[in-house]
Amino acid sequence: MNLFPEIIAAEKRIKGNILRTPLFPSNYLSQLSGGQVYLKLENEQYTGSFKARGALNKILSTTPAERKIGFITASTGNHAQGFARALTIAGATGTIFLPENASPAKVEALKSYPVKLEFFGHNSLETELHAKAAAEESGLIWVSPYNDPLIIAGQGTMGLEMNFQAKGPIDYVLGCIGGGGMMSGVATAIKNISPTTKVIGCLPEKSPEMYLSIKAGKVVFIDFEETLSDGSAGGLEDGSITFPICQQYVDDYTLVSEEAIADSIRLIAEKHHKIIEGAAGVAVASFLQEIETYQGKTVVIIICGANISMKKLKEIL
Numbered sequence: 001m002n003l004f005p006e007i008i009a010a011e012k013r014i015k016g017n018i019l020r021t022p023l024f025p026s027n028y029l030s031q032l033s034g035g036q037v038y039l040k041l042e043n044e045q046y047t048g049s050f051k052a053r054g055a056l057n058k059i060l061s062t063t064p065a066e067r068k069i070g071f072i073t074a075s076t077g078n079h080a081q082g083f084a085r086a087l088t089i090a091g092a093t094g095t096i097f098l099p100e101n102a103s104p105a106k107v108e109a110l111k112s113y114p115v116k117l118e119f120f121g122h123n124s125l126e127t128e129l130h131a132k133a134a135a136e137e138s139g140l141i142w143v144s145p146y147n148d149p150l151i152i153a154g155q156g157t158m159g160l161e162m163n164f165q166a167k168g169p170i171d172y173v174l175g176c177i178g179g180g181g182m183m184s185g186v187a188t189a190i191k192n193i194s195p196t197t198k199v200i201g202c203l204p205e206k207s208p209e210m211y212l213s214i215k216a217g218k219v220v221f222i223d224f225e226e227t228l229s230d231g232s233a234g235g236l237e238d239g240s241i242t243f244p245i246c247q248q249y250v251d252d253y254t255l256v257s258e259e260a261i262a263d264s265i266r267l268i269a270e271k272h273h274k275i276i277e278g279a280a281g282v283a284v285a286s287f288l289q290e291i292e293t294y295q296g297k298t299v300v301i302i303i304c305g306a307n308i309s310m311k312k313l314k315e316i317l
Contacts, residue, residue: 001245004192006153007185010057011160017089018053018157021045023165023300028271029287035171035297037287039268040162043276043306047081047109049231050155050182050304051145055082057154058143059090067092072140074098074131076124077106078231078305079145084113095140097131099123103230105309123224124178124234146181147240155182159189162300170197172294174286175302176279177201177210177250178232180242182304187249198251202286204228204261204278209235210246211253219243228261228278228312231305260285262316265308269317277308 021041029037042050059071071094073083080096087094095116098107102119110117118134121127128145135142144151162170173190177183187199203211206225213219219238227233236242264284268276276284280303287294287301 001241002192003149003153003156003185003188003245006149007156007160007189010150010153011157013060014053014056014154014157017056019045020161023162026272033291033294033297033299035294035299038166038300039272040158040300040302041274042158043274043280043303047078047085048306049078049081050158050302051078051082052085053082053157054151054154054181054185055079055143056086056089058148058150059083059086059092061150062090062141066141070094070140071143072097072131072135072138073143073145074124074128075145076230076233077103077110078307080110081106081307083143084110084115087115088113097127097134099127103307103309104311106307109307125237128237146179146242147237149241152181152185152188152242152245154185156185156189158302159186159193163190163193166298166300168298170194170300171297172198172200172299173302174200174202174283174299176229176232176282176304177203177246178207178234178279179236179240180210180246182302183250184242184245186302188245191249199249200286201246201250201253202283203253203255204232204282205255205257207233207235208255211255213243214247214253228258229282231277231279231307232282254286254290256282256285256289260289264288265313265316268303274303275306275308275313276303277305280304
């Protein structure tokens, strides 16, 4: 499956309502690796996360009649905010299902949007399957957080921006993987523009579902463990289109510990004075863990979001 034409279309569809986020040169990380390291600052995107892209592309691609029916989705928080903002832009209505243990900061942010909030389950996959069934029962239009070509295409617009913004060829792109929507889109864009660029999927050791699935050659499920990377936790549904895309385009995977994630959140706060969430910390930690690989190379690390609770941030700092 090659969604590159969909990514080009998505860029045209959403560009008026999305920020082209900075590709920020990190002098500190560049000095460590002896190369050029950039941070793709999606933490500065509307809603504080890359998820604003995919949700907007999906909602804006619907017809006026579909918008009158209404939409339903499930999310740990970041997709939910992107979904809620997209509904506001499109003048549509919707319901969001969240896990009962969703980040308080993300739940609080959702209360500023005119959407209905429902809580079910203790991880993103449980919540997602329940919400999908609720959509079928109610007749509302289901919007997957990742398992949808239009969602993936929206996230892939980041890849187009990176190639335009970078001064010269990119050797590596690192980004966190949960259900795979972001890295499926980014990897598709990157590989179609620059086939020699290597794409690295980064995962917390406590939630490595995509990595285990790739190793097994099929989607696998594991017991849920709490992780600082709550935005990527919970795995992917069976039959997700992100799985074969990651098989095709993601070159390698790195798993990191909770300690390494926390260290990376602190490091970015100290060196660059930027707040990042756990999933972004996973990508930074992966770079630091495998830094010998990146010696003298041009690397882009996707800082996928900033939505971390003040309580958790204080504990980490």
